[in-house]
Amino acid sequence: MSATSVLHTPVPLEQARSAATNEPALMRWLLIALALIFLTLFLFIPLASVFYEALKKGGDVYLKALQEPDALSAIQLTLITAAIAVPANLVFGVAAAWAIAKFEFRGKSVLITLIDLPFAVSPVISGLIYVLLFGAQGWFGPWLQAHDIKIIFAVPGIVLATVFVTFPFVARELIPLMQAQGAEEEEAAVALGASGWQTLWRVTLPNVKWGLVYGVILCNARAMGEFGAVSVVSGHIRGMTNTMPLHVEILYNEYNFAAAFAVASILALLALVTLAAKSFVEWRFGHDQQTSIEEHAA
Amino acid sequence: MSIEVSNISKHFGSFTALDNISLEFPSGELVALLGPSGCGKTTLLRIIAGLEQADSGKVLFHGEDASRRHVRERQVGFVFQHYALFRHMSVFENIAFGLRVKPRKERPSEAEIQRRVHELLNLVQLDWLHDRYPAQLSGGQRQRIALARALAVEPQVLLLDEPFGALDAKVRKDLRRWLRRLHDELHVTSLFVTHDQEEALEVADRVVLMNHGRIEQIGTPGEVYDHPASPFVYGFLGSVNLFHGRVHGDHLQVDDHVLALDQHTLSADTQAVAYARPHEVDVVRPEPGATGIPVVIRRILAFGGAVRLELERTGAESKENAGTPIEAEIGRDRLRELGLAEGDQVLIQPRGARVFPVSTAATNQAEKAAA
Amino acid sequence: MGATRQILLTRHSVLPGFGLALGFTLLYLSLIVLIPLSATFFKTATMGWGAFWEAVTTPRVLASLRLTFGASLIAALINAVFGLLVAWVLVRYRFFGKRLIDALVDLPFALPTAVAGIALTTLYATNGLIGHWLDQYGIKVAFTPLGIVVALTFIGLPFVVRTVQPVLEDIEAELEEAAACLGANRLQTFVRIILPAIGPALLTGFALAFARAIGEYGSVVFIAGNMPMISEIAPLLIITKLEQYDYAGATAIAVVMLVISFLLLLAINLLQWWSSNRTKSNR
Numbered sequence: 001m002s003a004t005s006v007l008h009t010p011v012p013l014e015q016a017r018s019a020a021t022n023e024p025a026l027m028r029w030l031l032i033a034l035a036l037i038f039l040t041l042f043l044f045i046p047l048a049s050v051f052y053e054a055l056k057k058g059g060d061v062y063l064k065a066l067q068e069p070d071a072l073s074a075i076q077l078t079l080i081t082a083a084i085a086v087p088a089n090l091v092f093g094v095a096a097a098w099a100i101a102k103f104e105f106r107g108k109s110v111l112i113t114l115i116d117l118p119f120a121v122s123p124v125i126s127g128l129i130y131v132l133l134f135g136a137q138g139w140f141g142p143w144l145q146a147h148d149i150k151i152i153f154a155v156p157g158i159v160l161a162t163v164f165v166t167f168p169f170v171a172r173e174l175i176p177l178m179q180a181q182g183a184e185e186e187e188a189a190v191a192l193g194a195s196g197w198q199t200l201w202r203v204t205l206p207n208v209k210w211g212l213v214y215g216v217i218l219c220n221a222r223a224m225g226e227f228g229a230v231s232v233v234s235g236h237i238r239g240m241t242n243t244m245p246l247h248v249e250i251l252y253n254e255y256n257f258a259a260a261f262a263v264a265s266i267l268a269l270l271a272l273v274t275l276a277a278k279s280f281v282e283w284r285f286g287h288d289q290q291t292s293i294e295e296h297a298a
Numbered sequence: 299m300s301i302e303v304s305n306i307s308k309h310f311g312s313f314t315a316l317d318n319i320s321l322e323f324p325s326g327e328l329v330a331l332l333g334p335s336g337c338g339k340t341t342l343l344r345i346i347a348g349l350e351q352a353d354s355g356k357v358l359f360h361g362e363d364a365s366r367r368h369v370r371e372r373q374v375g376f377v378f379q380h381y382a383l384f385r386h387m388s389v390f391e392n393i394a395f396g397l398r399v400k401p402r403k404e405r406p407s408e409a410e411i412q413r414r415v416h417e418l419l420n421l422v423q424l425d426w427l428h429d430r431y432p433a434q435l436s437g438g439q440r441q442r443i444a445l446a447r448a449l450a451v452e453p454q455v456l457l458l459d460e461p462f463g464a465l466d467a468k469v470r471k472d473l474r475r476w477l478r479r480l481h482d483e484l485h486v487t488s489l490f491v492t493h494d495q496e497e498a499l500e501v502a503d504r505v506v507l508m509n510h511g512r513i514e515q516i517g518t519p520g521e522v523y524d525h526p527a528s529p530f531v532y533g534f535l536g537s538v539n540l541f542h543g544r545v546h547g548d549h550l551q552v553d554d555h556v557l558a559l560d561q562h563t564l565s566a567d568t569q570a571v572a573y574a575r576p577h578e579v580d581v582v583r584p585e586p587g588a589t590g591i592p593v594v595i596r597r598i599l600a601f602g603g604a605v606r607l608e609l610e611r612t613g614a615e616s617k618e619n620a621g622t623p624i625e626a627e628i629g630r631d632r633l634r635e636l637g638l639a640e641g642d643q644v645l646i647q648p649r650g651a652r653v654f655p656v657s658t659a660a661t662n663q664a665e666k667a668a669a
Numbered sequence: 670m671g672a673t674r675q676i677l678l679t680r681h682s683v684l685p686g687f688g689l690a691l692g693f694t695l696l697y698l699s700l701i702v703l704i705p706l707s708a709t710f711f712k713t714a715t716m717g718w719g720a721f722w723e724a725v726t727t728p729r730v731l732a733s734l735r736l737t738f739g740a741s742l743i744a745a746l747i748n749a750v751f752g753l754l755v756a757w758v759l760v761r762y763r764f765f766g767k768r769l770i771d772a773l774v775d776l777p778f779a780l781p782t783a784v785a786g787i788a789l790t791t792l793y794a795t796n797g798l799i800g801h802w803l804d805q806y807g808i809k810v811a812f813t814p815l816g817i818v819v820a821l822t823f824i825g826l827p828f829v830v831r832t833v834q835p836v837l838e839d840i841e842a843e844l845e846e847a848a849a850c851l852g853a854n855r856l857q858t859f860v861r862i863i864l865p866a867i868g869p870a871l872l873t874g875f876a877l878a879f880a881r882a883i884g885e886y887g888s889v890v891f892i893a894g895n896m897p898m899i900s901e902i903a904p905l906l907i908i909t910k911l912e913q914y915d916y917a918g919a920t921a922i923a924v925v926m927l928v929i930s931f932l933l934l935l936a937i938n939l940l941q942w943w944s945s946n947r948t949k950s951n952r
Contacts, residue, residue, distance in 0.1 A: 102684050120931060378847060
């Protein structure tokens with residue numbers, strides 16, 4: 001009835017669940033313990049072991065492994081690959097979300113399914129398809145050889161395979177978000193005389209910025225960490241076509257465990273930064289949603 | 299079965315939901331717990347059901363302490379505000395749920411379950427819906443299915459949380475009447491929570507008025523409406539006019555006018571407020587010899603059985619009284635007799651006004667402002 | 670562009686850019702995904718049915734497919750059980766470090782599979798921290814099919830947690846209270862009320878974890894041992910065949926896996942469509 005009296009009732013979270021619908025304390029602790037044991041065995045120990053193995057032989061070995069020319073060139077290639085794949089899929093994601101979320105057209109649901117397709121494809125197959133197209137025995141193989149263009153066992157192949165496996169990340173974050181927001185604000189902008197680009201830049205993108213950032217974070221993590229697809233098309237040429245994950249594999253197979261884990265620890269650190277950034281965006285996004293709900297309510 | 303709660307207190311953090319509540323609900327009655335939101339009425343209902351634990355105090359079922367008993371064993375039927383129907387179960391299975399989860403020894407046979415569920419469906423007049431799912435039902439139908447489900451376990455007490463809160467106005471009126479008839483048929487001790495005074499007065503045998511975790515008044519609908527025990531009850535049950543003044547013997551001095559009072563216990567010269575409902579306000583023409591509080595007619599609302607006049611005090615000296623709107627309700631005949639028009643100056647004479655000392659009245663005013 | 674609008678749009682819109690956005694989307698989708706993917710099917714088409722059948726029914730290929738699907742199924746089942754447990758604990762209970770653990774559940778999504786692979790191998794090898802301990806009981810994990818299950822459990826871990834978690838959060842407390850009022854104990858409430866409510870999400874999470882496991886390569890190759898007929902998964906066999914320039918043989922296996930993955934994707938979509946339809950209420 002009165003707004004003040006409702007706000008007056010701060011029901012803390014733990015009290016929202018009444019005694020009648022909770023398990024006995026013993027059962028609760030047993031379930032928590034079971035879950036934690038499972039997570040410890042399968043998540044926490046493996047994660048910790050990466051850093052442990054990397055630093056086991058001391059900081060010098062660790063730093064040396066990272067300063068090796070091959071390691072540096074692997075880091076460089078990984079950065080280049082991500083720098084191409086992420087923006088490419090970002091532009092695609094925005095275009096696809098614009099078409100799908102703001103318009104009603106025939107075949108839309110088929111299109112959405114097709115965009116998700118790369119997630120259903122094994123990474124190895126993602127590499128294989130480009131070998132079939134551009135490899136020595138592939139469709140375009142002879143033509144490419146005649147013109148001295150290398151795609152497979154070269155950087156373009158690695159970029160292509162990475163673009164494929166990270167293809168849906170941005171689009172699948174943006175599409176539901178933009179669908180939920182509807183087209184009203186864009187229609188208002190157009191009615192006020194804004195051009196299409198102005199509407200996109202000033203209305204649509206600011207509205208979905210957190211979804212966009214979220215998609216980019218996930219896309220980037222996968223782009224830098226992809227192994228299977230890249231492994232098929234890279235050719236494993238040291239210092240030339242090795243990304244960081246591939247470099248880890250080579251070092252590991254050479255029984256150079258300390259160096260392998262040193263490079264792996266950089267990737268693990270990247271994963272942790274990704275998770276932190278993701279949590280931050282989720283928190284910010286939730287916060288923005290909350291305030292917008294409150295504004296609507298007021 | 300009778301229910302008694304004694305000395306129940308409940309806090310949520312620093313918020314006091316219930317402050318030492320003691321109450322008795324006699325067997326077979328239909329009682330309304332009425333109050334504004336946040337007054338603790340739902341918390342009290344949930345404590346009686348066993349869904350919530352009181353910080354202190356006891357709940358007695360039929361004189362027996364049930365405070366330690368788990369909700370499963372209390373045999374209460376609880377109807378939730380949003381019905382809480384199980385959406386993956388058909389209407390039939392929803393009602394049968396309470397029978398199917400009984401321990402094997404007490405569980406009725408399948409044939410018996412069939413019989414009981416259809417009996418209940420007939421009782422709520424929805425047997426034709428037995429194979430539907432909750433999502434396919436209207437709000438009113440869901441409400442009745444929720445009630446049937448609660449009745450299936452043959453509860454000793456029926457507890458309903460805002461039973462009509464989620465329904466639209468028309469369905470609400472029908473269901474009220476239906477619930478009253480059902481109760482007359484079954485005579486299960488029933489408690490329902492509501493913030494709607496009309497609902498409480500129309501349906502219940504007795505009304506418990508609550509505010510800020512305390513009980514303000516208990517009584518039949520007639521008692522609480524005609525003899526409100528506190529300014530809060532006056533304000534909460536229908537509209538009321540306030541007149542600030544000072545007590546002198548058997549009258550209240552309101553500015554330079556005198557207001558006759560019924561019996562009161564206030565000592566002389568106390569600051570007090572008189573409460574009078576619109577139909578207790580007489581209107582007269584300001585002819586020589588006529589007495590009353592001068593007002594001007596702002597609006598005449600001449601529809602319905604009675605005519606409502608929106609009045610405004612003129613020449614009030616004290617700041618509490620200046621500009622306060624006053625509502626009066628008079629018969630159509632009386633309006634014609636007086637020949638009133640908007641803008642006329644008239645005098646009003648409240649009949650049978652009740653006074654409360656200004657201290658209690660002030661809190662009531664603050665609440666009205668907040669609401 | 671005006672023409673595309675008229676042909677495709679089912680509802681008029683005042684917004685510009687439909688033709689450009691959709692055109693670019695389709696072009697990019699075709700170049701990156703559709704044309705390359707269809708190459709596998711064209712490649713097998715040139716093989717002829719007999720050669721295809723022969724290629725995918727050699728004992729080695731069959732063993733690898735059996736292993737891939739078997740290990741993936743077991744891993745997905747483990748994840749269904751423990752994923753539900755983790756989701757339950759994260760939603761229902763309060764304990765120290767919960768927020769951090771909640772964030773870390775996504776680690777398998779973020780950690781490169783090769784890193785997970787070498788970490789798990791080192792841990793579960795007989796001289797590793799966990800492997801050493803298990804070895805005392807005669808259990809060997811690394812370089813056996815069991816190791817494959819461990820790796821696939823790791824990479825599929827977040828799927829069930831993340832699909833079940835939001836649904837579990839959304840179950841109204843009222844439903845469980847209603848069940849308790851009607852005399853149901855906690856187990857009955859869980860089996861009859863909660864499980865049906867989260868069932869579709871649980872199944873979806875299971876299918877996602879299963880689909881992911883089938884295609885997984887990076888985390889498995891290190892721990893599997895890669896013995897033909899025993900611990901060689903199908904994706905690895907594709908690579909082996911590629912390295913031997915047996916493109917047709919590699920593609921044949923790929924097609925089998927693609928078809929199964931697409932069927933799974935279809936099943937997941939149908940499941941989600943069904944569950945969203947079923948629980949739609951007009952409240």
